[in-house]
Amino acid sequence: MAQVQGQILPTSQASNIVPEPVRDGIDLHINGEHYRHTGDPQMPLLWYLRDVLRLTGTKYAGEHGENGADLILLGDKPVSAITLPMSSLADKSVTTVEGLAANDGTLHPLQQAFIDEDAIGCGYCTPGWLISGVALLRRKPKPGDDDIDQLPNLCRCGCQTRVRHAIKRAAAGKAAQP
Amino acid sequence: MSRDHMSDGKTRHAIRLDRRRFLQVLASTAGALVVGIRLADAAGAPLPAALLGENFHDLGAYVRIDGDGNVLIGARDPDTGTGVATSLPRIIAEELDADWNRVSVVALGLGVSNSNGQPQWTYGRQVGGTGGSIPAAWNDLRQVGALARWLLMQAAARRLGVSANRLRCDSGTVIAPDGRRVTYGSLAADASQVALPASAPALKAASSYQLVGYPAGDVDAHDIVTGQAHYAIDQHLGDALVAVLVHCPWPDGTLSRIDTSDALAVKGVVKVVQLKPEPGQPWGSTVIAPAVAVLAKDTWAALQGRAKLKLEWKPGASAGESSAALEQQALAMLGSQTAPTTRVRDDGDFDAAGKKAVRRFEASYFQPWLAHATAEPMNCLVRLDKDRARLVVPTQAPQKAWAVVQRLTGLTPDQIDIRVPRVGGGYGRRLDHDFVAEAVMLAKAVDTPVRLLWTREQDFSHDYYRSGCVHSFKAIVDRKRQLTGWHQRIASASALAHRGVPEDRLWSSELRADQLPAGLVPNYRSDWYAQQSAQPRGPFRGMPHLSNAFAVESFIDEIAHQMLEDPLKTRLRILGEPRQLPLGNGATLDIGRLRNVLQLVADRIEWKNWLRSVNGLGIACWHIDGAYVAHAIETAMQDQKLTIQRVVCAVDVGRVINPLGLHGQVVAATLDALSTALNPAVTFKNGQVQQHNYKDYPLASMAQLPNDVEVIVVPGDRAPTGASFLAMPTAAPALANAVFRVSAVRVRRLPLMKEFLRLR
Numbered sequence: 001m002a003q004v005q006g007q008i009l010p011t012s013q014a015s016n017i018v019p020e021p022v023r024d025g026i027d028l029h030i031n032g033e034h035y036r037h038t039g040d041p042q043m044p045l046l047w048y049l050r051d052v053l054r055l056t057g058t059k060y061a062g063e064h065g066e067n068g069a070d071l072i073l074l075g076d077k078p079v080s081a082i083t084l085p086m087s088s089l090a091d092k093s094v095t096t097v098e099g100l101a102a103n104d105g106t107l108h109p110l111q112q113a114f115i116d117e118d119a120i121g122c123g124y125c126t127p128g129w130l131i132s133g134v135a136l137l138r139r140k141p142k143p144g145d146d147d148i149d150q151l152p153n154l155c156r157c158g159c160q161t162r163v164r165h166a167i168k169r170a171a172a173g174k175a176a177q178p
Numbered sequence: 179m180s181r182d183h184m185s186d187g188k189t190r191h192a193i194r195l196d197r198r199r200f201l202q203v204l205a206s207t208a209g210a211l212v213v214g215i216r217l218a219d220a221a222g223a224p225l226p227a228a229l230l231g232e233n234f235h236d237l238g239a240y241v242r243i244d245g246d247g248n249v250l251i252g253a254r255d256p257d258t259g260t261g262v263a264t265s266l267p268r269i270i271a272e273e274l275d276a277d278w279n280r281v282s283v284v285a286l287g288l289g290v291s292n293s294n295g296q297p298q299w300t301y302g303r304q305v306g307g308t309g310g311s312i313p314a315a316w317n318d319l320r321q322v323g324a325l326a327r328w329l330l331m332q333a334a335a336r337r338l339g340v341s342a343n344r345l346r347c348d349s350g351t352v353i354a355p356d357g358r359r360v361t362y363g364s365l366a367a368d369a370s371q372v373a374l375p376a377s378a379p380a381l382k383a384a385s386s387y388q389l390v391g392y393p394a395g396d397v398d399a400h401d402i403v404t405g406q407a408h409y410a411i412d413q414h415l416g417d418a419l420v421a422v423l424v425h426c427p428w429p430d431g432t433l434s435r436i437d438t439s440d441a442l443a444v445k446g447v448v449k450v451v452q453l454k455p456e457p458g459q460p461w462g463s464t465v466i467a468p469a470v471a472v473l474a475k476d477t478w479a480a481l482q483g484r485a486k487l488k489l490e491w492k493p494g495a496s497a498g499e500s501s502a503a504l505e506q507q508a509l510a511m512l513g514s515q516t517a518p519t520t521r522v523r524d525d526g527d528f529d530a531a532g533k534k535a536v537r538r539f540e541a542s543y544f545q546p547w548l549a550h551a552t553a554e555p556m557n558c559l560v561r562l563d564k565d566r567a568r569l570v571v572p573t574q575a576p577q578k579a580w581a582v583v584q585r586l587t588g589l590t591p592d593q594i595d596i597r598v599p600r601v602g603g604g605y606g607r608r609l610d611h612d613f614v615a616e617a618v619m620l621a622k623a624v625d626t627p628v629r630l631l632w633t634r635e636q637d638f639s640h641d642y643y644r645s646g647c648v649h650s651f652k653a654i655v656d657r658k659r660q661l662t663g664w665h666q667r668i669a670s671a672s673a674l675a676h677r678g679v680p681e682d683r684l685w686s687s688e689l690r691a692d693q694l695p696a697g698l699v700p701n702y703r704s705d706w707y708a709q710q711s712a713q714p715r716g717p718f719r720g721m722p723h724l725s726n727a728f729a730v731e732s733f734i735d736e737i738a739h740q741m742l743e744d745p746l747k748t749r750l751r752i753l754g755e756p757r758q759l760p761l762g763n764g765a766t767l768d769i770g771r772l773r774n775v776l777q778l779v780a781d782r783i784e785w786k787n788w789l790r791s792v793n794g795l796g797i798a799c800w801h802i803d804g805a806y807v808a809h810a811i812e813t814a815m816q817d818q819k820l821t822i823q824r825v826v827c828a829v830d831v832g833r834v835i836n837p838l839g840l841h842g843q844v845v846a847a848t849l850d851a852l853s854t855a856l857n858p859a860v861t862f863k864n865g866q867v868q869q870h871n872y873k874d875y876p877l878a879s880m881a882q883l884p885n886d887v888e889v890i891v892v893p894g895d896r897a898p899t900g901a902s903f904l905a906m907p908t909a910a911p912a913l914a915n916a917v918f919r920v921s922a923v924r925v926r927r928l929p930l931m932k933e934f935l936r937l938r
Contacts, residue, residue, distance in 0.1 A: 040445075040478065047478040051420075056412035057405020059602075060477075061553055062634035066872040069553060097405035111403040118395055118842050122259030123402035124409060124553040124602030149881035154872060156551050156603055157259045158849030160883050162842070 031099030041087035068153030097127035121157020205370030214240030247363025256306035258604035261839035273323030277350035309900025393838035418627035430494030446479025462610030496712030508669035518705035526701035535654035546859030554602020558617035606717030642716025649729035720906035727907030731798035779810035794920025809912035832896035851909035853878035
């Protein structure tokens with residue numbers, strides 16, 4: 001290879017091009033893609049997603065993430081994106097609501113169940129419910145009502161009973177398909 | 179490429195529908211048929227077709243049938259989660275006989291044109307979440323679909339050589355008697371050339387409906403579950419600065435000291451700007467309280483800058499106010515013999531009836547101040563140019579937002595472009611546009627596009643609240659157990675104060691003259707006592723039914739209990755025989771329909787077990803503008819813990835447009851009402867609101883709410899009514915009545931949980 005390159009680029013000639021130094025950054029994976037964050041390491045993941053990547057499915061609803069609209073999956077664990085500084089995410093793998101469906105667009109069974117059960121009010125907090133619901137199903141494929149009771153999300157639109165039905169529907173569907 | 183689209187788009191004709199509206203048809207250059215409803219201009223004429231061109235958004239609420247058979251329908255009302263983006267287009271698609279699978283819905287922005295300097299609302303009414311969208315659309319939108327269908331049938335008749343009245347339509351196809359079929363898509367271009375009928379074509383008979391009355395999922399559902407639905411807060415503009423605010427803790431306070439040096443030192447922070455309310459502007463039209471804005475390149479920089487502002491605020495006169503003192507004042511007012519601010523209704527002679535009373539009942543109910551807690555905080559994207567303002571606003575009422583922008587910019591009506599994407603919750607909060615005023619003032623101050631974002635703290639502590647209120651009742655019963663006298667007195671701070679509403683109408687946000695049991699009691703009196711507060715108040719979902727139904731339906735339960743009677747029986751006796759009861763305001767109360775919803779929930783929850791059930795059963799009913807609702811709730815006490823076991827709700831709204839949507843609205847409103855009744859309250863001390871986050875204003879968790887809400891919808895063919903908050907008012911009283919049955923604790927004060935634990 002070096003020989004071939006040598007034929008194309010004469011090595012004798014001095015170049016005044018200064019290569020861009022490799023910038024320090026935080027490497028992480030979001031929805032399977034590799035990203036390097038080179039800005040403020042203290043920036044919360046939420047603003048990285050929304051302002052830098054323009055992945056706006058993860059919603060802002062409060063400074064401390066109590067609403068649950070800003071939940072993402074850190075590995076398999078649902079975590080509030082506003083409480084996660086980028087510095088804590090080096091080499092971590094994050095899934096947002098945009099990453100729940102398969103690459104060919106096939107919806108996650110819980111996404112489909114939300115549509116089938118009409119488990120949507122204004123829809124603003126829906127991504128957060130999906131994230132905590134998917135995390136629950138991964139942890140416990142057949143969750144009971146007590147498990148569903150533990151979901152941390154809040155919703156003034158009153159989608160809770162329909163979310164409960166959707167989680168049960170997704171759980172049942174999963175069991176039917178080996 | 180040099181084709182002039184404007185001259186190509188031709189209006190064939192326009193049909194006058196009434197004094198102010200026209201049906202207009204447009205032949206698009208792409209071979210599409212476009213039909214819209216348009217308001218007449220000031221001279222009462224339809225807009226010349228040449229001015230419309232390809233810009234069929236200007237047609238008003240419209241339907242477009244493309245050459246390939248796809249149908250595009252504009253949805254004019256903001257969808258705050260009420261489902262109108264689905265149900266309004268379905269009303270059009272029904273008359274068109276469209277194939278719903280080929281229908282796309284586009285959210286229309288504000289429709290406004292310039293009529294001699296005055297705004298002309300080209301789409302008619304554009305308001306979401308106040309219960310009026312469906313009734314207005316039913317009157318307004320059906321003709322659009324009907325005319326498009328009529329044109330397609332005429333075109334098909336020519337092509338098939340069959341008279342139009344022998345053809346029929348089904349799911350986007352015209353079908354001849356011999357079975358030949360022609361698709362709408364292939365007819366669209368021809369149909370746009372058909373001469374219009376002299377008057378609007380007849381609407382379909384309800385018996386042939388294929389969409390109206392059948393369930394449809396939310397048109398935005400797929401986008402929402404994949405994170406692709408863009409709310410106003412998700413909109414970006416490359417050069418827009420992010421603005422975050424610190425509001426003065428007192429609405430009438432002032433800034434006494436400011437040091438911006440640390441804030442400006444934060445990387446990315448561009449500017450710090452002060453905002454002040456404009457004196458003389460009503461609430462909702464100007465900045466709610468003085469504020470200091472930090473503008474930065476991104477949200478994180480802005481928030482860091484905000485944290486580094488050094489500010490001192492000087493309190494205003496409101497610093498002496500507290501919600502506790504206001505409640506004491508309300509009690510003092512209601513306990514004194516002073517005349518009410520407004521005697522809202524006075525049937526018969528309550529005082530004279532009292533002299534003949536056999537039994538008397540009295541009780542008072544206390545309800546707290548409430549916040550809206552919309553999931554999407556207040557925000558606004560604005561770009562101001564010399565002759566144009568462009569905004570993306572999460573609003574329930576874009577026409578009101580327009581008025582704020584117009585006043586602050588001085589632009590002509592049609593120079594203001596307001597887009598309204600799906601809205602993350604409204605509940606009445608987004609009928610006010612203080613945040614739009616803030617965004618426009620900031621964009622003017624920095625001469626750059628601005629993306630304003632409120633934090634959750636500001637959302638809770640600078641809301642237009644629902645006022646706290648005290649309801650005091652006296653009722654009297656005669657020898658035959660008939661309710662012969664009723665006196666309801668309310669003290670509250672009107673939501674309409676400081677809004678240019680005449681003093682003698684301020685009561686109307688606090689109670690209704692026709693609310694239960696008005697019209698059913700010979701000596702009925704309702705009084706309102708005005709309270710003053712510097713804390714802003716505004717529209718709130720279900721107002722004023724929410725507070726009144728809780729008080730009235732709890733009190734009726736107390737009367738039943740004291741008479742040792744089944745509260746369902748007491749209610750049915752108060753309602754009397756099925757009949758049409760004039761309410762004195764032109765409307766009638768259909769006692770039969772109200773009794774029916776009450777009986778339906780009673781049967782479903784097995785009310786016959788009311789007395790012997792170990793669980794507690796509670797019931798309540800209400801009516802809102804021709805719609806009827808009842809709740810029955812079953813509560814249990816397990817290990818001293820109160821749980822909601824079952825919730826049943828029956829509604830009668832007349833014709834149902836989308837049963838799935840209605841079901842969702844009934845479930846949603848029920849859960850919202852339960853959540854609002856169980857835990858949260860806004861309080862203020864020294865003039866400052868004490869709730870700043872969800873932990874201070876706890877919405878119900880999944881575990882606190884019932885696992886299911888059973889919904890019964892009464893079928894009907896009367897003109898449809900709105901349902902977005904119909905199921906709110908009766909949930910809390912049914913719950914309180916059920917709690918009394920299971921625990922013997924009568925909760926007369928909300929939030930319910932706190933009071934229940936105090937009294938238990």
